Amino acid sequence: MKIAELKTFVVGNPPPAFGGRYFLFLKLKTACGIEGVGEVYAASFAPKAIVAMIEDVFERHVLGADPFRIEALWRNVYGRGYTLRPDVSLMGVLSGIEMALWDIIGKAVGRPVYDLLGGKVHERLRSYTYLYPDEPGSHAYSDSPVYSVPDAAAERALKYVAQGFTAVKFDPAGPYSTFDPRQPSLERLALSEAFCKTLREALGTKCDLLFGTHGQFTVSGALRLARRIEPYEPLWFEEPTPPEAPEEMARVAAQCRMPIATGERLTTKYEFARVLETGAASILQMNLGRVGGILEAKKIAAMAEAHYAQIAPHLYCGPVVGAANIQLAACSPNFLILESIERWDGFQARLLKKPIRWEEGYVIPPEEPGLGVELDEAVAAAHPWDGTALHLVPRFGPVEPPD
Template identity: 35%
Template sequence: MRITGISTHVVGTPWRNLTYVLVHTDEGLTGVGETRMLGHTDALLGYLHEAEANHIAGSDPFAVEDLVRRMKYGDYGRAGEIVMSGIAVIEMACWDIKGKALGVPVWQLLGGKVNEKVKAYANGWYTTERTPEAYHKAAAAVVERGYRALKIDPFGTGHFELDHAATAYSVSLIEAVRDAIGPETELLVEMHGRFSPATAIRVAKDLAPFKPSWIEEPVPPENLKALAKVAAHTDLPIATGERIHDRYEFRELFELQAADIIQPDLGHIGGINEVRKLAATAETHYVLVAPHNVGGSVLTAASLQLAGCTPNFKILEHFNDFADSEIKKVVKGAPVVGEDGYFTLSDAPGLGVELDVDAAAEFPQQQARFDLWAEGWERRQPKGAK
């Protein structure tokens, strides 16, 4: 079997463009991969066009390791977010083809199932007025939907510092959410790399009474020693890793013992097997894995294949019940969060999903914009929308 070519399909919303890639073979089997770029969708498409000619076309989709190696190192330049995202969508699609050809789900090819179900946490649910009352109501609706975990960034446009009034207001939002969801539902607090270490440590102390299961990316991702400083001054678990695009870069994070949960994005770090390797290293450091997942149903399905065979897998992020829920229809067999707040692993071959190209065409690429430093960013709406 050989790859004959690829086709790309961008599903657009005002705040995110989702890139789906179909990998075609000479035996009629087609695999699908997905990633979500922030402001770099056209750059990704350009890279894939070149990579198709240089590396992908003519390759054996079963030889996943070889194709990944050639795409990563064959152009000599150091692979960054765009290249690793391009590798990821092709890699996912090859696993999809391999599973379909053999008639088994990808998790079976990666060692077999250790988790029957995977806990989900909701994100994108707080696209409402930024008040304690509105957040209380919205959080209660998440729990009523069945979720037993949710995440929120309550810090507005905070950057490095957060004054007393802004801190108090942000904490009041967390207090309202905790009151709405009760003590047993997991509360995950996103910081989006906003703060200096001193501010992050101070805010973490204010959040401690509400027992968050983690604080995420409390400081910008470039300086891991700054993250280690935060970890040394809080008892709250630290989660990070969505903006690390190569598993080798996690080495220093593990050495510093700066995180308790890592959050690689399968769509940005080279795909399923790259994260499988990373998860094995994390396990030797007693670190849990909770992938970043702001994509659609294909990326979710790929993340679930990893979850099925990973002993130290904690939980999976899910946006698509609350933000842009209508785009779920572009994928047949889309994973669903059950009434108990868990995904059930699919036994279908490959990734267990198919892209509906006609449905995808109903959501053309947009000039998607997501600015975490702009007022009202949490609403995930076009600038000026009410």
């Protein structure tokens, strides 16, 4: 069995665009006709550049390769160009390709990927959603009170709880910037505390609160914020300091009563090993479209298990990464919770021939072979993206108080 073809898709995500402006999918096809789908989560270049990277890696390493030889292919891509170090864009490309290879392998042997990585240990997977606004087309900070008004956020959270969610995530700490880390403003400290207080009073013990930040703060700034929100028992305090220096995040973890979560911007076992060795976090949020793929994520989950840490796969992209996250979560004993884009409905569902199964707050792992999902190419083709914007754009320049 040899890989013979590559097809890429840059798909625009129509309003309300939950999960990002666009998604980057790829398909690999063997000479005998088995197809596998993958998704690349790379945000540091425009999609046309990422597609060129995918094509380059495919031509040099994947075309004609045996899809079962994932370890060898992974090492050859990881070390290409005399790198042999975590490269976030290259690992995003490798992640999507590796994901598609596992899809092919699973289909070739007629088993879900989780059965090939130790077997299912969770019959259902607890999931959470970000607090997305009700208003059609609204997703910017300035667009919706859900992002800035605690009562509006609590009202939205109650609707999610009524649907079956037992955890919601929100991030009132303000915008992230290319000049981070910094001190939080007094305004944002007060707003963050008000969010946690209002949500806890509205939800009681029916729902966990997941407090998100994006590495905005210095150690002392993160600790100032932590002291304000700790009384409301968030399940985690996410990425309180930038991910480049886990030893600094470890100083927050050592002085904070909340669990620290991190990992959406990290890639490979090597970066996650530093998180675990320094004690920077006890909840790892690897994104399988960036971290190096499914097998790399399984290795990280195993390292975490040995450190009594848990995994909570991150998702801010499309449903193919979501499907890979599900495969990893299903076979990982130390799985905690899975990020969902609401209930996997809307455009996320339309992109798949059979939607991801979500029931009363839980994702049900599929029984189908491979990743258990099939990309609907007609829907993907009907929503092309030809823009030049990056997937995520921080504020360029310092954030001055009050923000």
